Amino acid sequence: MDIPKQYDPKEAEQSHYERWEKAGYFAPEINRDPNAPVFTIVIPPPNVTGSLHMGHALQHTLMDVLTRYKRMSGFRTLWLPGMDHAGISTQLMVTRALKKEGKSRHDLGREKFIERVWQWKAESGGQITVQMRREGASIDWSREKFTMDEDLSRAVREVFVRLYEEGMIYRGNRIVNWCPQDQTVLSDLEVDKLPQAGKLYYLQYPVKGSDRRVTVATTRPETMLGDTAVAVSPNDERYSDLLGATLLLPLTDREIPVIADEFVDPQFGTGAVKVTPAHDPNDYEMGVRHNLPQLVVIDQFAKMTAEAGERFAGLDRYKAREKVLEEFEQLGLLEKVVDYEFSISKCERCKTVIEPLISTQWFMRMEQLRDLALGLMASKKKPQFVPEVPYERVYTNWLENLRDWTISRQLWWGHQIPAWYNNEGEVFVARTEAEAREKAGSSELTQDQDVLDTWFSSALWPFSTLGWPDETKDLKTFYPSSVLVTARDIIFLWVSRMVMMGAKFMGPEPFADVFVTGTILAADGQRMSKTKLNGVDPLDVFDKFGVDATRITLAQVGSTDTRWNEKQVESYRNFANKIWNAARFCLMNSDGASLGPQASPPARGDKENFDSTESSPAGGDARATNTVAPALHDRWIISRLNKTALDVGSALAGYQFHEAVQTLYHFFWDDFCDWYIELSKNDVTSEEPGERRTLARTRLLSVLEQALRLLHPFMPYITEELWQRLPGVGKNYLHSAYADAEPTIMLAAYPVGDASLVDEQAEFEMQAIIDLISRVRNIRSEMNIKPAERVQILVGAPDEKLRKVYEGAVDQISRIVRASSVLISEQLDAPRASARAVLTGGAELAVPLEGLIDFDQERQRLKKEQDKLQAEADKLEAQLQNPNFVDRAPAERVAEVRDRITDIAQRKSQLQQNLENLQ
């Protein structure tokens, strides 16, 4: 047997994925059961420009755990992949590449530029799909989509036209967020508001026909050139006499009125606000209310226009600010300047300061769509957010306050708006240019130059990827999807919009559940970010610890925010190694054993193998029976295995990834490795070939095999690697839905666990053995008995059943605690020079240590034990002393406490006895 002592993840990672993908195991078609339930996940499409980061790795791991789990459970499973064209990011990337060649996109022209983007995508886009394969993601690549594909583009146009015809999409002239760098409008969600240490400037405006001046405070003095009013609060007595007055706007020859508006907060600044309708969203609203002129003094490049006056025209906005301040200073109209912190809007892509501008754009009315989404939540509680608190409320609150969505973008890369204009400027919205011509009755049409917001096509993703607007088989089969796994930062940007569009065009919600993942923070507790250089590249972690270890580490993160801690991955790397070596042990001792034929689905533990052992010819004498009947530890591990399967199943059903991981970890390491393997060793490593040994080996392999299946969704590579090596696994281990496939653990049936195989009696008895062994180990350790030294074990157990339990495990106990002999009797009869301990059910333990025992040390050890018990007893006694507790707590609970006190009392008196014996 040639298995290395250390697990090398690289090897397994290289071989299996390609085989799985080529064999078509990831595609739902592998499932041949026409009645199979369906499980669908559509991936949040990563940007075509993107590369894998920790957030992806987390999301993908969770999606893959669910997908593999459902697939093994016989579901017709589709995990549909794809990428987003990411308008601004991609255009920026290609623009930068052009810049290196000394060209701008305008040198190429629109058509050539787009060609260039496609070329870039073909050559270096989608790097992330390679990385996702590395993750082991069981994605159906045959259905991979791209938001700019022709069929998805068709869906975009269809939606646009239908919404336009319903009056929900319209063109309008409004103040918008403008990025002077990217030269496009942005939606509110694409703007970051960042705190900024700035100044508040107090400017004085002379009142016409008076010596008075009105002081206004502003953070942007340059916009005063576009002021068309000054507003005060209607009830502000300081200014009541000035209402209707005219101000002489400095640096210009314009006169502007003083108006009253509720918006103005008399407490802030001077209580008078300069109003610049063309360059501030609030002022814009006020301007509309008061019918003020919109004077554009800043252009799309953030430079001052001719309207700003000759001296300022062409100046950058910040240069203009300096000049305005200078002139105010000279005129003696600059009252004061104070430090002031405020928030400033920046383009989330390029970080340029946003310039609010009035511009003609396409908008989408959201009232109807919002009501549809809110209706789904109210009537069906869909989608179900996990964790429900706080996300459900965050989501609905946001919807309730929704405003119109700016959907046009002044970019070249994206879905060009399907609207055409004739020479008179009339607009014709249509699915194709031909359709538009027909509508217009003219062929002289020009298409709108703008493209749609990237999130427009993303909003359609759950159904456009399945073939909509055609009634495809995929659409009927896989919509709505089962769950969306995503980070919380795109709940508004994406999740809500998918729900609204899904409700509008499909009816049902696009996904039943939304699982919101936590955030992996950097070790310093900050967000991982490229600019801070504190990020951890998942690919580096894969290289260092292996994909499986990384995956299971991430899986247990689930929905909590966690600081990245490499030690955790290391510990799961060790876990992988533990699995490897446990399997190594089983395989090194598998001669003569082989896993038998297994019915599918083998959902119920290992009943077949174990039942068959019981029904095999036992012979007449008790000894022979003893060799074939399952021993206590066999019944115990089956019980543990089934409990584990049941727990993992319910944990995954509730998206409790952390619990699923913990359960599996402890089952494998503690139950299987530390106890079951150790207790099996007597039989498994026996020199004598024979039925007893073969059965023990088969049982061991069988438990291992099922444990691997349970672990597979979390650790796909190592489990497949080991499963393939197990003697006797084959096609008959596959779930019945996958009868045609070659043997692979990823299509084997996921153990569901069988409550009838949970054997509480066996677990109780096993606990007695574990307790005994632990006590002996404690004595050995505290008495400094050399590991090689053999000791005699004396057990006194008045209870006959308990005695039988101990007797049945004498060989195992003896081996594990390195005993020269283990004597079980009714009454303990041990020499004075013994270390003693109290066991379960009134049993007692003594380890004779003539010449080795340090009486003083032994007394201390017993005393310590006594103190522990006393402390617990005190607590419980206090509870019982409280009459309210006895009266009001459930009787069950009170009885529990009484039993425990009785038990402690007995142990204490035994310990006391032991102590006295030492005197």
Add this chain to the structure above:
RNA sequence: AGGCACGUACGUCAAUGGUAGACGGCUUCCCUUACAAGGAAGAGGUUGGGGGUUCGAAUCCCUCCGUGCCUACCA
């Protein structure tokens, strides 16, 4: 400015109102033929402070302190 979370061992995190746990780290012993990426035995907590509800609180309520996140039209 509002809203929402969170604060548990040295670190990262768990714990339907019912004896506060895991992993890593730490101490001691052991290269015992699956695994030193291992085994065994230990130490370590008035659950951020204070108050309340309850027979019983890490958990529910109030308050203070600290930390995050989201939303917002205060020039």
